[in-house]
Amino acid sequence: MPGPDVDASIRGARRDGIAVGLATAAYGISFGALSVASGLDVWQTCFLSLVMFTGGSQFALVGVIGAGGAAAGGSAIAAAALLGVRNVVYGMRMRPVVSEHGLAHRVAAAWLTIDESTAVALAQDDERAARVGFWVTGLAIFVGWNLTTLLGALIGDALGDTRAYGLDAAAAAAFLGLLWPRLKRVQAGATAVLAAVVATVATPVLAPGLPVLVAAVVAVVVGWFDLFRRREAAG
């Protein structure tokens, strides 16, 4: 039964969504600039933000293409897809949250299923606030992310020699920003360190793009055997 508490929580969810949307939109500038620096044109960059619309996979795709060009295409596709696997889990959690109104509605919900929309929805206390939080966050980020991607791509295009502006270092810093909130647990930290070592060691012996995929094996091994758990309980 809707009462003043429910209205307040819906207003809160809407406010959360818009705040997260504005903060996330700012990343779009760095994605746009890095994408152009990696050799994509403005159209290709904007297509990724419009249709792929999942930041981690987008950054991964342009990162691998930046390192290996179109020849590393297979690795770029695999890296983007593997980073998109978490959206399957988010989708299953969001399915009961977004109400069922037919196929188009479901496709739209799937499209907007990303880290932030899922996080805001899960942070709400009641069902209606969760639904509002999901849609407001997803739509706010969609609009903001695409506008700032275009802006970043145009800036990147105008810069020319992007190494001189440190955009290669900015890409590493952007990946670190996506990783940072996931490092709260010892298991995740150990996986990150091992994956970084494996990718580094593999770089001189494998074609560009492949070291990143080989490092994914670390996640499978650590996750399968549930390694690095005991120390977590002790700490």
Next chain:
Amino acid sequence: MTVWHVILIATAATLALKLAGHLVPASFLERERPARIADLLTVALLAALIAVQTLAVGQGLVIDARVPALVVAAALYAVRTPFIVVVAVAAAVAAGIRFFA
């Protein structure tokens, strides 16, 4: 394979994954082990991308201006600096070192 092919195939794959969560009956990934692997996969790929982006030049390994830039970025994230500020500062550190070196 052109860059457009790569973009179209990768986009189709990521969209299919998003749809799978909403359309396919939940079961497999709700089990503990697949969910944990899916979670750690994100961590491993991002960490590997950081390593390659910071140290690789083609197939060679080089320590250059990117390393101090990443160290500065880590320090700023540790004190909860907003993403966009950290990315801009990291770029400025690398650009500054290259300009003066």
